[in-house]
Amino acid sequence: MKKLFLILSILLLFHTTYAGFPVGKGRTVLSLAYNFYHSNSNFDIDGHIQKSKHGDYFDSHYLSLYVAHGISRKLDIFAALPYVYEASRNDSIYLSRGSFADCLIGFSLTKMNKSFNKFTSFKLAGIWPLYHGVKPLAISYGATGVDFTINYTSTPKKMKIKGYYMLEGSYRHYFTPEGPDQFLFDIGRSFTINHFNYIICDLSGTISSSINKSTIVNPVLSKDFSYLETKLTFGRRMSRTLTLYLEGFYTPIGRNTGRGLGGVFVSVWKLP
Amino acid sequence: MKFKTIIYQCLLSGSLSKVVRSFIFLSILFCLSTLSASANTLYSTAKKDSTKESVKVKVIAGNKDCIFNRKYIRYTIDITNTYKNAQEGTVVYEVRNDRNKQLFGGEFNVHVNAKGILSVPLKFTVNAPGFYEISTRINVTDYDDTIATVFGYKPKLIRTPLHKPADFDKFWEDAKADLKKVEPKYTIEYSKTQSNSTHRFYNVEMQSLDNVTIHGWISIPRLAGKFPVILVMPGYKQILQPFFPDDQAIFCLTVRSVSQMNKVNKNPHFESEYCMVNIDDKNNFIYRGAYMDCLRAVDFLFANYKLGLDTNRIIVFGGSQGGSFALVTAALDHRVSICGADNPIYCDMHNYYEIANNKRPDAFPIKYYNQYLRQTAIQKETLLRTLDYFDVQNFIPTIKCPVLIALGTLDPIAPPACVYAAYNKVGPAARRKSEIHILSNVGHEITEEYSFIKFLWIEENTVEIQGH
Incomplete structure (x- = not known):
């Protein structure tokens, strides 16, 4: 089972729930997310669906802690610490592994317009693997990397249903001879039901490119793949500081990657 | 449409170089559109001109x-x-x-x-x-x-002299002592019609100085937790309409009115203009009571914190007369954590009198002062001696919390020189966290941009407050 897009999704998770809004000077935002993903089929190199044989599957439980702190009105620092437990059955061989995954540390600079309803943020982050080796299951590439993201979030004044639009594009590079180089994007629209309930619709995707085009030798570590993902998130503000999000996602289109669906539960604390 | 096509094609072909090129192209396009948006204003002006001779x-x-x-x-x-x-x-x-x-x-x-x-x-x-x-x-x-x-x-x-009477502090201590003697008799009435699915709304009443009943309303988000409170002070003869922010409770105060002064027999000359009621007597001048009404509102918040109010985070703000009330409240009651004042009036009154009289004698409140001086035998100096007890700049040095002030450079009611002179008297400790915003070519109002800055500033300063 190929599952790399899951890791990328996790790293994007916070972006979905907090969009490109700055955290705010002196404020800390803490987010704890649980992600479950199940896949029992693949997209092949031509984007065709390949059903798995003999009941093969790949399951993943992902727990991620995300912290962002507002240094100033425009500058935030952030870090993500994910832990993953994977279980896979491939050709009747059952494998599992639990480990910390790729840690992400970076900063974000936001430019706002005069009406404070259009936010353009530039994010730069480093990626550090917190695991060694690829056995019994690979967590990710095991390499350091860098991520550069541009996010544009707008809350137009004249909207039939209030909320925001979000456009995000990221370029990510892993420092290995084979890369990969990845382009990630996310197009989102949030709908405010009332002051404290939101629905967020997202279309996101990843295109990963590498000179290593292998698909057979070690499918888990595929570096050349792409996919499109649809997400639907419901958010509810529970208290002055806590907001909960429940998200479902599905992969309708892909190439050389896993095909599956999953759900995410995110809690976001705005402190103080 | 083009963007989607590019993404879809790249997705299936896996051509990263094309994707990266698209990403860079789109980024540049975005930056250019941002730049051209700001340049557009100038361009469109020129274009418009060329179509019409002028x-x-x-x-x-x-x-x-x-x-x-x-x-x-x-x-x-x-x-x-x-x-x-x-x-x-x-x-x-x-x-x-x-x-x-x-x-x-x-x-x-x-x-x-x-x-x-x-x-x-x-x-x-x-x-x-x-x-x-x-x-x-x-x-x-x-x-x-x-x-x-x-x-x-x-x-x-800008340095202007403080015309602070020798007994200024005692005068206000006495007023506060008089207020303390009045039993507040708070009444809180839940309003079904004004409450909604996200906020609770209450109409409140309380007794203030001279046993005048003052009113207000409070809106509180229907969420768990205590909320910082914004105590909104009214402008001149203003009654504020309900509003419902997500992150704060709002308490809008209506200070005593002329008719209430009539009711308690505190308006012997039946003066109808608010700012002139008992102006000849500092002990009965309407603003002595109005300033105390503001302090009573703070008392109310502390007495009723169980409604879900975070009394460690009380923000007072207002515009015009409300700005003056906010500054005076922050000075007289140090339980206030943050103070915001837009175009506060009654600042640096001696200077104000000269500026207004020479530039806009028809503007509020100078026109009433001049009318009063014309109709009575009272000298300007005597009037100013009374006003010294109510001059906002005399209160300002005792403010301990961060202050945010806005002024309009064309403001005839709160002249910029007077407001800035008052701001310059904020004490050094409070000054470090205080800001003044000058709104150029703006009269007695604030800009939309500034109103956003103001709420951001309030948010940021609310975050920094440590619990008592």
């Missing part, structure tokens, strides 16, 4: 906010001629101080070519820190006009 004059300050802190004040007068014939004539400029005294000026001949633009640079100096008016009169073949604008010169150095 002469347009712009007086552009060398500094965007019209505040000059260096030796020279620089302006540019841009004359745009869209007529098919040249424009000949003169440009006259005058610089006046805030007491309307002409300091200097100049005149020069201009020739603007047909469909041409002429830029005339001005460079001059003024001696004293303050706010000055520069008026430009243009008289050319097909057009004449006068444009007046105000600039500030080293406003941080």
Whole structure:
């Protein structure tokens, strides 16, 4: 089972729930997310669906802690610490592994317009693997990397249903001879039901490119793949500081990657 | 559409170089669109001009906010001629101080070519820190006009004397003691009609100085937790309509009215203009009670914190008279954590009197003061001696919390020099976290941009407050 897009999704998770809004000077935002993903089929190199044989599957439980702190009105620092437990059955061989995954540390600079309803943020982050080796299951590439993201979030004044639009594009590079180089994007629209309930619709995707085009030798570590993902998130503000999000996602289109669906539960604390 | 096509094609072909190129292209496109958006304004103005014959004059300050802190004040007068014939004539400029005294000026001949633009640079100096008016009169073949604008010169150095009566502190301590003697008798009535699915709404009443009943409303988000409270002070004769922010509770106060003063027999001359009720007697002047009404509102918040109010985070703010109330409340009650005042009136009253009398004697409140002086035998000095007890700048040095003040450079009711002079009297500890925003070419109002800044500032300062 190929599952790399899951890791990328996790790293994007916070972006979905907090969009490109700055955290705010002196404020800390803490987010704890649980992600479950199940896949029992693949997209092949031509984007065709390949059903798995003999009941093969790949399951993943992902727990991620995300912290962002507002240094100033425009500058935030952030870090993500994910832990993953994977279980896979491939050709009747059952494998599992639990480990910390790729840690992400970076900063974000936001430019706002005069009406404070259009936010353009530039994010730069480093990626550090917190695991060694690829056995019994690979967590990710095991390499350091860098991520550069541009996010544009707008809350137009004249909207039939209030909320925001979000456009995000990221370029990510892993420092290995084979890369990969990845382009990630996310197009989102949030709908405010009332002051404290939101629905967020997202279309996101990843295109990963590498000179290593292998698909057979070690499918888990595929570096050349792409996919499109649809997400639907419901958010509810529970208290002055806590907001909960429940998200479902599905992969309708892909190439050389896993095909599956999953759900995410995110809690976001705005402190103080 | 193009973006989607690119993404879809790349997704299936896996061509990263194409994707990266698209990403860079889109990023550049975005940056260019942002830049062109700001440049558009200028372009569209020029385009509009070219379709209609006119002469347009712009007086552009060398500094965007019209505040000059260096030796020279620089302006540019841009004359745009869209007529098919040249424009000949003169440009006259005058610089006046805030007491309307002409300091200097100049005149020069201009020739603007047909469909041409002429830029005339001005460079001059003024001696004293303050706010000055520069008026430009243009008289050319097909057009004449006068444009007046105000600039500030080293406003941080504006120093005006405090006219603080010797018994000022005692006067207000006595007022506070009198207030304490009045049992508040808070009544809180849940309003079904004003409450909604996200906020609880209450109408409240309480007793204040002289047993006057004052009113207010409070809206509180229906969420778990305690909420910082914004205590909104009313402007002159203003009753504020309900609003429902997500992150704060709002308490809007209505201070005593003239009719309430009548009811308790505290308006012996049946004065109808609020700011003049008992102005001849500092102990009965309506603002003595109104300032105490504001303090009673703070008492209310502490007494009713169980409604879900975070009394460690009380923000007072208001505009115009409400700004003055906010500053006075922050000075007299140090339980207030943050103070915001937009265009506060009644600041630096001696200076105000001179400025207003010379520039806009028809404006509020100077016109009422002048009427009063004309109708009675009372001298201006006597009136000012009473007003000294209520002059906001006399309260300001005792404020301990961060203060945010906004002023409009064209404001005749809260002249910029008076507001800045008052702000300059904020004590050093509070000053470190305080800010003043100068809204250039704005009268007795604030801009939309500033209102966003204000809420951001309040948010940021609320975050920094440590619990008591």
